[in-house]
Amino acid sequence: MLNTANLSLEQAPPISIPLRFFLTAPLFGIAAALMMIWYGPEVMTSRWSPQTLALTHLLTLGFLALVMTGALLQILPVLAGIAVPRVVLVGNLVHPLLTVGTLGLVAGFLLGSTAWLKLAVVALGAGFAIYILAAAVALWRVELPNNTVAGMRMALLALAVTVLLGLSLGAGFAGWDTLIYPALYTNVHLTWGMLGWVMLLLIGVSFQVVPMFQVTPEYPKWIRSWLPRLLLVGLAIWTMLYVAAVNKPELASWSLVWLTIILVGYIAFAVITLRLQQQRRRKITDVTLMFWRIGITTIPISFLIWGIGRLFPTAMEQVDLDLLLGVCMIFGVAIPLLNGMLYKIVPFLSWFHLQNRQLATMCMTVQIPNMKQFLPDRSSKRQFWVYLLALVVTLLSVFAPALLVRPAGVLLALSFVLLGHNLLQVALRYREVSGELSEAVADGQEG
Amino acid sequence: MARITDTMAGDHRRCDLLFAEAEASVSDSNWDAGTAQFNEFHSAMEHHFSMEEGVLFPTFEEASGMTMGPTQMMRVEHTQMRQLFSDMAQAVEKQDRDAYLGLSETLMMIMQQHNMKEEQMLYPMTDRTFGGGADEVIEKMNAV
Ligand code: HEM
Numbered sequence: 001m002l003n004t005a006n007l008s009l010e011q012a013p014p015i016s017i018p019l020r021f022f023l024t025a026p027l028f029g030i031a032a033a034l035m036m037i038w039y040g041p042e043v044m045t046s047r048w049s050p051q052t053l054a055l056t057h058l059l060t061l062g063f064l065a066l067v068m069t070g071a072l073l074q075i076l077p078v079l080a081g082i083a084v085p086r087v088v089l090v091g092n093l094v095h096p097l098l099t100v101g102t103l104g105l106v107a108g109f110l111l112g113s114t115a116w117l118k119l120a121v122v123a124l125g126a127g128f129a130i131y132i133l134a135a136a137v138a139l140w141r142v143e144l145p146n147n148t149v150a151g152m153r154m155a156l157l158a159l160a161v162t163v164l165l166g167l168s169l170g171a172g173f174a175g176w177d178t179l180i181y182p183a184l185y186t187n188v189h190l191t192w193g194m195l196g197w198v199m200l201l202l203i204g205v206s207f208q209v210v211p212m213f214q215v216t217p218e219y220p221k222w223i224r225s226w227l228p229r230l231l232l233v234g235l236a237i238w239t240m241l242y243v244a245a246v247n248k249p250e251l252a253s254w255s256l257v258w259l260t261i262i263l264v265g266y267i268a269f270a271v272i273t274l275r276l277q278q279q280r281r282r283k284i285t286d287v288t289l290m291f292w293r294i295g296i297t298t299i300p301i302s303f304l305i306w307g308i309g310r311l312f313p314t315a316m317e318q319v320d321l322d323l324l325l326g327v328c329m330i331f332g333v334a335i336p337l338l339n340g341m342l343y344k345i346v347p348f349l350s351w352f353h354l355q356n357r358q359l360a361t362m363c364m365t366v367q368i369p370n371m372k373q374f375l376p377d378r379s380s381k382r383q384f385w386v387y388l389l390a391l392v393v394t395l396l397s398v399f400a401p402a403l404l405v406r407p408a409g410v411l412l413a414l415s416f417v418l419l420g421h422n423l424l425q426v427a428l429r430y431r432e433v434s435g436e437l438s439e440a441v442a443d444g445q446e447g
Numbered sequence: 448m449a450r451i452t453d454t455m456a457g458d459h460r461r462c463d464l465l466f467a468e469a470e471a472s473v474s475d476s477n478w479d480a481g482t483a484q485f486n487e488f489h490s491a492m493e494h495h496f497s498m499e500e501g502v503l504f505p506t507f508e509e510a511s512g513m514t515m516g517p518t519q520m521m522r523v524e525h526t527q528m529r530q531l532f533s534d535m536a537q538a539v540e541k542q543d544r545d546a547y548l549g550l551s552e553t554l555m556m557i558m559q560q561h562n563m564k565e566e567q568m569l570y571p572m573t574d575r576t577f578g579g580g581a582d583e584v585i586e587k588m589n590a591v
Binding site for chain 1: 471552
């Protein structure tokens with residue numbers, strides 16, 4: 001009995017692997033919020049200040065990358081039907097390397113220390129190399145790739161581009177010779193990070209999870225098979241135009257027009273997703289859906305503001321459009337989507353592993369809590385409202401940094417503390433019930 | 448070439464709709480409708496499991512020689528879901544809304560990840576293994 005019952009877990013890593021990514025990530029969110037409180041308006045006024053770069057990477061690497069890599073190690077077997085090779089080893093290596101690397105990068109920026117930056121480049125380089133290699137082996141082994149797998153492959157390519165550029169930029173800061181012009185490649189780096197990696201992964205995964213979990217119609221077939229490809233090729237063409245514009249300034253406006261065209265593709269995805277969600281047959285509104293609605297709605301709104309502002313520069317002269325877009329993408333799109341996902345995945349994994357063990361040992365005396373007993377709606381909804389308030393104040397702080405960056409920081413800190421607290425409660429409950437199970441099994445064997 | 452995949456995925460979607468209706472009624476504390484809809488959903492699921500455990504899995508195991516592979520994993524997950532069904536049936540009986548909704552949320556997660564594995568991996572494997580014989584297997588399943 002024991003062997004067979006554990007089969008369904010065989011492909012998935014032990015729960016401690018994803019959990020450590022998920023429990024560390026909110027700590028980086030808290031650190032980012034504390035930076036906003038400590039440094040105040042500085043972090044929102046110049047794109048290039050070391051504080052801004054440190055804050056950006058606390059969120060993109062510390063929160064987004066940790067959650068997304070941890071989640072992928074877990075859900076690849078489910079979404080793609082294939083296990084990540086050596087998943088325990090990969091998790092054991094990637095988690096500390098990304099954590100230490102992110103801390104090193106942030107320390108390097110803030111202290112202006114090349115030693116820290118060198119450490120960061122080595123650790124992040126190694127961590128991402130291992131992760132990308134393992135995920136690539138799994139994704140390219142899939143024999144009958146569906147649209148989700150195709151989207152995930154493209155997202156992984158985009159991550160590789162992002163990381164290679166990030167490493168070159170970081171190596172430049174660390175005093176190692178790299179050959180490229182920082183300002184130019186920074187924009188390429190962050191575009192591949194946000195529009196490439198984050199958005200392509202979102203799109204690929206949505207094709208599968210939105211219809212299934214919310215019981216909606218499927219995405220239109222042409223969107224599923226063409227959109228991710230077109231976006232990836234579109235980003236590659238934009239990159240060439242953008243880089244070529246260094247020597248041929250007349251190309252600069254073309255690269256801008258082209259980027260705007262690509263944004264239409266993302267807007268189409270968001271609009272279709274919202275339409276599908278309106279047609280969903282599963283009627284109850286849960287907190288994950290509330291987070292997803294915010295995240296998906298922010299995509300068209302922020303892209304439209306940015307596109308209009310770029311194409312008609314006189315209309316919005318006083319606003320720093322790039323900063324506004326960056327804040328929207330990180331705080332308004334990526335963070336809520338992942339926050340919502342965590343509230344499904346962490347309670348589910350806890351239940352799944354425990355119930356599986358219960359069946360394997362036939363130990364029915366211990367009651368396994370269901371997902372909502374692991375995480376009551378009350379707690380997750382409370383965090384949602386705090387997050388929403390934090391988002392609004394953070395967006396407003398772009399317009400009034402002197403007044404609002406610190407209050408935004410306080411609210412964000414609270415939101416990440418509550419998120420971390422909620423996830424930790426689930427993990428502790430898991431440990432408690434797991435202990436009860438072990439005890440009951442031991443008793444059973446004695447008796 | 449995707450006869451089994453299409454047929455069985457279609458049945459998954461049918462069960463999803465029944466699930467959603469029952470959940471909505473219970474969420475409104477409409478127990479008359481909710482009880483009937485839960486029962487309908489429950490029997491649709493049991494029927495689906497019987498088609499798999501009674502026909503599809505054994506036929507596939509015989510044809511492919513894989514008895515401890517994916518089909519075994521799917522059976523284990525059926526057991527996990529069956530335990531949730533029986534807990535949900537109790538919640539319906541006691542008209543315990545919160546218990547039902549916590550269980551239905553949990554069921555939805557395991558059910559969908561289970562469906563994904565089947566639709567991504569197992570059903571396409573059966574289609575490839577059976578080839579032209581798929582129609583015959585479907586007929587046998589329809590007789591369940
Ligand atoms: C190996 C990992 C990474 C390293 C070493 C790295 C390094 C860097 C460096 C050195 C810069 C500053 C460039 C300059 O000022 O000229 C930068 C900018 C930026 N990076 Fe990364 N990065 C990494 C990963 C990422 C990822 C995964 C994302 C997002 C998904 C990201 C998003 C950004 C953004 C948005 C900026 C611009 C910040 C601003 O304009 O203030 N980075 N990165």
